[in-house]
Amino acid sequence: xxxxxxxxxxxxxxxxxxxxxxxxxxxxxxxxxxxxxxxVLGALGFAILRNDKADEFLLKPYSFMFExxxxxxxxxxxxxxxxxLQQISDRWFTLHRMVxxxxxxxxxAETMEATVIESFNKGRxxxxxxxxxxxxxxxxxxxxxxxxxxxxxxxxxxxxxxxIIIMIHIIISLIVLMTKMRxxxxxxxxxxxx
Numbered sequence: 183x184x185x186x187x188x189x190x191x192x193x194x195x196x197x198x199x200x201x202x203x204x205x206x207x208x209x210x211x212x213x214x215x216x217x218x219x220x221x222v223l224g225a226l227g228f229a230i231l232r233n234d235k236a237d238e239f240l241l242k243p244y245s246f247m248f249e250x251x252x253x254x255x256x257x258x259x260x261x262x263x264x265x266x267l268q269q270i271s272d273r274w275f276t277l278h279r280m281v282x283x284x285x286x287x288x289x290x291a292e293t294m295e296a297t298v299i300e301s302f303n304k305g306r307x308x309x310x311x312x313x314x315x316x317x318x319x320x321x322x323x324x325x326x327x328x329x330x331x332x333x334x335x336x337x338x339x340x341x342x343x344x345x346i347i348i349m350i351h352i353i354i355s356l357i358v359l360m361t362k363m364r365x366x367x368x369x370x371x372x373x374x375x376x
Contacts, residue, residue: 190284198280205273212266216314219259223318226252230325240325241332246347249325253351256322260315261358267307271363274298279367302363312359316352323348 190198230236239245278295290296301307326344333340 190280194280198277201273201277205270208266208270208273212263212270215259215263215266219256219314219318222252222255222259223321227321240328243329243333245329245332246326246343249322249329250347252322253319253347256318257315257351257355257358260311260355263311264308264359264361267311268363271302272366274302275365275367305360305362308360308363312355315355315359319351319355 230240233239274295278290278293278299281293281295282290285293323344326347330340330344333343
């Protein structure tokens with residue numbers, strides 16, 4: 183069968199199972215963070231809809247501070263999700279290294295660990311969070327434009343101010359959320375041994 187070793191030893195087997203369980207726990211925690219982001223946005227919407235003077239507030243220049251704060255909170259939550267994803271990827275890289283140690287190249291390439299590592303390398307999970315970040319931020323983007331119309335200045339400033347804030351948010355989100363997932367281990371030697 184071309185295995186380097188017939189079986190994983192007892193410690194490796196327990197370690198493998200425990201690491202998979204830790205991955206599941208981290209994934210649940212990432213989902214909780216996403217739920218919290220949705221709650222933050224829902225609370226914002228509820229506060230606006232329930233307030234009789236919301237339209238007056240949104241047309242005041244200081245409402246920008248509130249809207250920018252919401253963007254910071256949302257992006258911070260996605261940053262925490264990104265850090266959780268890094269912890270998850272470290273565990274997957276560890277499991278993948280264990281699989282490589284025990285199976286030949288073709289067998290190792292056909293495991294879930296190899297599939298997940300390939301997805302990390304292609305940025306699949308990061309792209310999802312980036313899209314979710316922008317989707318959840320889009321109502322705030324709209325509020326920025328509404329607030330800009332309360333400015334007592336020229337139309338150019340009213341249009342450029344929210345565009346500049348949105349562009350800054352997009353750039354910061356790209357920098358924070360799209361950093362590459364790295365293998366925490368040194369490259370494998372040509373023999374395939376760690």
